[in-house]
Amino acid sequence: MPRISYDRPEAHPTTARTITWDPSLLDTVERTLRQLCEGPAPLAIDGKAIGNGLPARLIPLTELRAILLHPSADRTTRDAAWRELITQARTYGDAWTIGCVGVALPGLRRVISTLSRATSATDRADITADVVIGFVHALDNIDLDRPRIMLRLCRTARKAGQRARRADVVPVSPDTILWPMSAPPGGHPDLLLADAVEQGIITTFEAQLIGTTRLEDVNLTDVADTLGLGYDALRKRRSRAEARLRDAILDGRVSTKIHDSMSDPAF
Structure with a gap:
């Protein structure tokens, strides 16, 4: 399971985080998300309370991810779901932060794949870590009132990964x-x-x-x-x-x- 330590100053109890991720990042997040969504009390959001086209029941995050990836899920539905996920992560951290990364894995994998072309396994691991950490930090700062929340999160994560990649392609003149x-x-x-x-x-x-x-x-x-x-x-x-x-x-x-x-x- 990812090792996560939280440093929350008293003045801002839900915004500042210090995060250390295990190197086997994406696979670890996927396994952890599935564990969190198993059993009689899975990590879930209340689709009935959120509305916007979501099933009117508790939705485990693994199922939510599949729903949001389906072509029938429009922007309003995706934004409503992400607004709830991020609110939970800001309030409770820990499992909900992992849950946000887990739901975003398909998008994050695409970002990492693009940035990691023609790089070594070691460099890919560094890019992956920077992309995920950039995504997690963005959870604290993303404006939930603006549309396309997930798209903006991935753009921020991509910028973090690009900074890591630039360190590996420094031109020598x-x-x-x-x-x-x-x-x-x-x-x-x-x-x-x-x-x-x-x-x-x-x-x-x-x-x-x-x-x-x-x-x-x-x-x-x-x-x-x-x-x-x-x-x-x-x-x-x-x-x-x-x-x-x-x-x-x-x-x-x-x-x-x-x-x-x-x-x-x-x-």
């Missing part, structure tokens, strides 16, 4: 070369990075980023400012590249002659 891989400043770590680039384990940009910020002690904030990129996005990209590099060293795919230097905490 002569102006952004941090140091040339063809002529490393010296030392075995540079040779390892060059080997990893040649094998496609990390990109030239990622090798330059690691070499500059880890081996030459250039502050990552300064690099981000120089390249015009967000610090968090750059830090995440470096972390993912270093994880692939460590795996390659352990697997013996790149030179292990400097394995000891890679175990230094500073790396």
